[in-house]
Amino acid sequence: xxxxEIQDELISDFELFDDWESKYEYIIDLGKEFPPLEEQxxxxxxxxxxxxxxxxxxxxxxxxxxxxxxxxxAIIVRGLVSMLVKVLSGHTPEEIASAxxxxxxxxxxxxxxxxxxxxxxxxxxxxxxTYGVAYQAKSFNAAS
Amino acid sequence: xxxxxxxxxxxxxxxxxxxxVNGKQLVYFDNAATTQKPHLVLDALSGYYEHYNANIxxxxxxxxxxxxxxxxxxxxxxxxxxxAPLSEEIIFTYGTTDGINLVASSxxxxxxxxxxxxxxxxxxxHSNIVPxxxxxxxxxxxxxxxxxxxxxxxxxxxxxxxxxxxxKFVSVxxxxxxxxxxxxxxxxxxxxxxxxxxxxxxxxxxxxHLHLDVQDLDCDFYSLSLHKxxxxxxxxxxxxxKELLDAMPPYRGGGEMIKEVTFEKTTYNELPYKFEAGxxxxxxxxxxxxxxxxxxxxxxxxxxxxxxxxxxxxxxxxKEIEGLRIIGQAKEKVSVLSFVIDGIHHQDMGVLLDQQGxxxxxxxxxxxxxxxxFNITGTTRASFxxxxxxxxxxxxxxxxxxxxxxxx
Ligand SMILES: Cc1ncc(COP(=O)(O)O)c(C=O)c1O
Numbered sequence: 001x002x003x004x005e006i007q008d009e010l011i012s013d014f015e016l017f018d019d020w021e022s023k024y025e026y027i028i029d030l031g032k033e034f035p036p037l038e039e040q041x042x043x044x045x046x047x048x049x050x051x052x053x054x055x056x057x058x059x060x061x062x063x064x065x066x067x068x069x070x071x072x073x074a075i076i077v078r079g080l081v082s083m084l085v086k087v088l089s090g091h092t093p094e095e096i097a098s099a100x101x102x103x104x105x106x107x108x109x110x111x112x113x114x115x116x117x118x119x120x121x122x123x124x125x126x127x128x129x130t131y132g133v134a135y136q137a138k139s140f141n142a143a144s
Numbered sequence: 145x146x147x148x149x150x151x152x153x154x155x156x157x158x159x160x161x162x163x164x165v166n167g168k169q170l171v172y173f174d175n176a177a178t179t180q181k182p183h184l185v186l187d188a189l190s191g192y193y194e195h196y197n198a199n200i201x202x203x204x205x206x207x208x209x210x211x212x213x214x215x216x217x218x219x220x221x222x223x224x225x226x227x228a229p230l231s232e233e234i235i236f237t238y239g240t241t242d243g244i245n246l247v248a249s250s251x252x253x254x255x256x257x258x259x260x261x262x263x264x265x266x267x268x269x270h271s272n273i274v275p276x277x278x279x280x281x282x283x284x285x286x287x288x289x290x291x292x293x294x295x296x297x298x299x300x301x302x303x304x305x306x307x308x309x310x311x312k313f314v315s316v317x318x319x320x321x322x323x324x325x326x327x328x329x330x331x332x333x334x335x336x337x338x339x340x341x342x343x344x345x346x347x348x349x350x351x352x353h354l355h356l357d358v359q360d361l362d363c364d365f366y367s368l369s370l371h372k373x374x375x376x377x378x379x380x381x382x383x384x385x386k387e388l389l390d391a392m393p394p395y396r397g398g399g400e401m402i403k404e405v406t407f408e409k410t411t412y413n414e415l416p417y418k419f420e421a422g423x424x425x426x427x428x429x430x431x432x433x434x435x436x437x438x439x440x441x442x443x444x445x446x447x448x449x450x451x452x453x454x455x456x457x458x459x460x461x462x463k464e465i466e467g468l469r470i471i472g473q474a475k476e477k478v479s480v481l482s483f484v485i486d487g488i489h490h491q492d493m494g495v496l497l498d499q500q501g502x503x504x505x506x507x508x509x510x511x512x513x514x515x516x517x518f519n520i521t522g523t524t525r526a527s528f529x530x531x532x533x534x535x536x537x538x539x540x541x542x543x544x545x546x547x548x549x550x551x552x
Contacts, residue, residue: 020166020499025550028492052491052507052522073521074489075551076496112495 003095006087007103014107023108024076031079037071048120048127053077055120059131066093066135068128072120080112080121088128096132101125148446155531157182157438168501171536176321176349176480176527177505178371184438185375188431199423201400215426218433219416225436226366227357228383232415235382235389236424240348241271243367243382244315246419247344248275250392251365252313258284260312263341265290265298265327266517267320270510272346276315290316292517296323296472304335311341318350322509322525323472324455324480326354333363342388348372352529353451353478355444358383374529375435376428382419389415396421447530451479454528458537465544471523479528482509485544488551490522496547497524502540 001009017023041058048055053074060067068089072078087103088096104110113122155161158180163170172180192214198207200215216231223231237243252275256262262276262285280287288311290303298316314336319326333343344365350356351368358366365388369380384392394401394412398421403411412418439447458481462468467486484490494506507522508515515522526540 021546021550024496024499028550052494053489074491076492 003087003091003099007101007106010083010087010103011106027079027083027109028075029079030082031072031075031077034071034078034082034085035069037069041069042071048124053120055081055124057124057127059128059135061135062090064092065090066096066132068131070124077112077121080109081124084121084125084128093132093135093138097129097136099129099132149442149450149530151450151531151533154442155533157184158531159183159186161531165501165503166499171502171539173526173528173532173536173540174503174505175352175529175532176372176509176525178377179352179374179529180531181376181435182374182438184434185431188434189376189427192427192430197427200426201417211426211430214430214433215424218429221433221436222381225356226381226383227359229359230386233383233386233389235384235416235419236429237367237380237382238378238425239369239371239380240269240346240367241369243365243380244272244344244346245275246382246395247315247365247367247384248279250395250419251342251388252276252279253283254391254393256283256285256312259310260285261288261306261308261310262286263288263290263303263306263311263314263316263336265316266292267296267298267323267325267511267514268315268317269321269346269348270512271348272315272317273513276313285312286310289513292514295474296320296325297474298325298327298332300328300331303332307335307339307341309339311336311339313344314341315344315346317346317348319347319353319478320472320511320514321349321480322482322511322514322523323474324477324482324527325472325474326350326476326478328476329363330361333361337362349478349480352439353448364388370428370432370435373435374438375432379425379428379432386415389419394418394421398422400424442530450530451528451532454532454534454537455479455481457534458526458528458540461537461541462544465541465548467548468544471518471520480525481527482523482525484520484523485548488547490524492551493524493547496550497540497543500539500543500546502543504540 037056042056046056046058048057053072055072058069068085070081070085072081104113160180196207196210198211200212219234220231222234228234264276266289276287288306291299293299316327316332318329329345336343342364345363347366347368352373364385366383371377401413401418401421403413469484471482490506497504505525
């Protein structure tokens with residue numbers, strides 16, 4: 001599935017919820033189900049600076065595809081992180097670098113990407129795209 | 145409820161309390177971060193801009209005179225608020241942080257030297273840690289820290305042991321923003337003076353809850369922010385004893401703080417203007433007087449009685465929440481209730497309470513060393529002001545139950 005197809009699927013998942021509680025319960029469940037990042041990747045280097053909760057992001061190339069693993073010590077952030085990973089992980093660096101993330105806005109969770117939330121989510125998204133740009137350059141250099 | 149105050153009518157003084165947040169009536173329990181502003185203050189702000197906005201001290205036209213007079217009236221109002229002997233001992237600042245930086249920079253760099261010692265405490269806000277660290281680094285001074293007990297009270301025996309003839313400065317928080325602890329500042333000051341050290345009190349939290357008297361305390365400096373006393377943001381004051389302020393060099397250079405400028409040499413203006421370079425925050429200074437008038441109309445002791453009732457009510461009520469631990473159980477406390485709940489991250493708590501229209505503060509509250517002392521990364525903090533009610537605390541308790549159920 002393309003990045004936008006995954007986003008659209010998430011949007012239709014969220015259409016089932018008609019109040020904030022079921023919406024957040026779903027996010028909490030996503031957070032609980034999301035596999036934890038192995039301890040060896042919870043390094044200073046992989047930590048995303050957020051004020052209240054910590055977020056770790058690990059990126060690696062699997063063939064042509066850029067993959068992400070992530071974690072957080074807060075469960076709601078974990079659920080949100082799992083959605084970002086679901087949408088962006090496993091695509092080419094080009095696709096990731098140029099992706100337009102609209103699903104957070106459409107499901108009414110955009111406030112979590114605001115800087116004031118200080119949960120590192122906005123920084124994480126930025127970092128994912130930076131990885132996309134970086135790996136894009138790398139494969140370009142390798143090819144030439 | 146409270147014997148002397150009509151809380152329902154007080155609530156009408158604060159338009160923001162009618163806001164609807166996430167479909168619910170706002171419950172505002174983040175008062176230690178900043179309090180809301182009554183009509184009186186809002187009207188003073190717009191009244192200033194609508195009727196007498198002008199730059200002060202220099203102009204001789206009608207508006208400038210009116211603005212200058214209101215500005216200086218605020219200074220005298222703050223003088224009485226702190227019971228300071230002289231109005232020129234009141235320096236307008238941008239807030240508590242700014243006042244502490246002024247003292248660390250101007251007094252510290254002038255009068256402290258390598259090997260001198262500065263004492264702070266474990267429960268300081270970062271704004272009463274970092275300026276002293278910067279000073280100590282620059283001058284080669286030594287920073288010492290008063291430890292606390294598990295209730296969140298300063299260990300006064302340990303404080304005494306830290307005091308030596310090398311102690312030149314003691315800077316402590318009057319009331320802790322994270323714990324609510326009221327520190328025994330009078331004793332701290334007397335002991336510091338006995339070894340010849342000067343004392344600054346960080347009054348950011350104390351000023352809205354306690355009766356203040358800098359002469360009775362005998363503190364050398366007192367720094368506070370008006371936005372925590374129902375007044376405007378970006379405005380505070382530093383009180384300092386005149387003989388110390390006189391001996392200190394200016395902190396910033398510019399207009400207003402000078403007597404005469406030539407390219408060879410500038411002579412400085414007198415107190416308080418020596419420390420007030422540039423056009424000050426006139427509107428907020430003017431409006432701050434009205435915030436203090438508002439507090440006085442209600443009566444500080446009435447406010448304290450109501451807040452203490454709320455604190456007791458909430459402290460009792462949270463006992464029914466399983467796994468909840470209060471951080472900060474000092475005998476002397478203001479209306480701050482900080483807590484952690486087993487297995488729940490404070491950020492999840494903050495997000496889910498916000499969904500229910502309840503504004504609390506979560507995180508380290510700018511006191512990371514204190515959080516480390518308690519072995520936690522942060523707390524959820526509900527802090528109460530005069531317009532809060534026990535009904536709102538009931539909503540918080542319901543909210544906590546819901547959060548526990550959702551995260552359980
Ligand atoms: C104890 C304490 N000190 C200092 C400050 C800093 O105040 P301001 O940000 O108004 O300078 C605060 C406010 O958060 C505080 O609670």
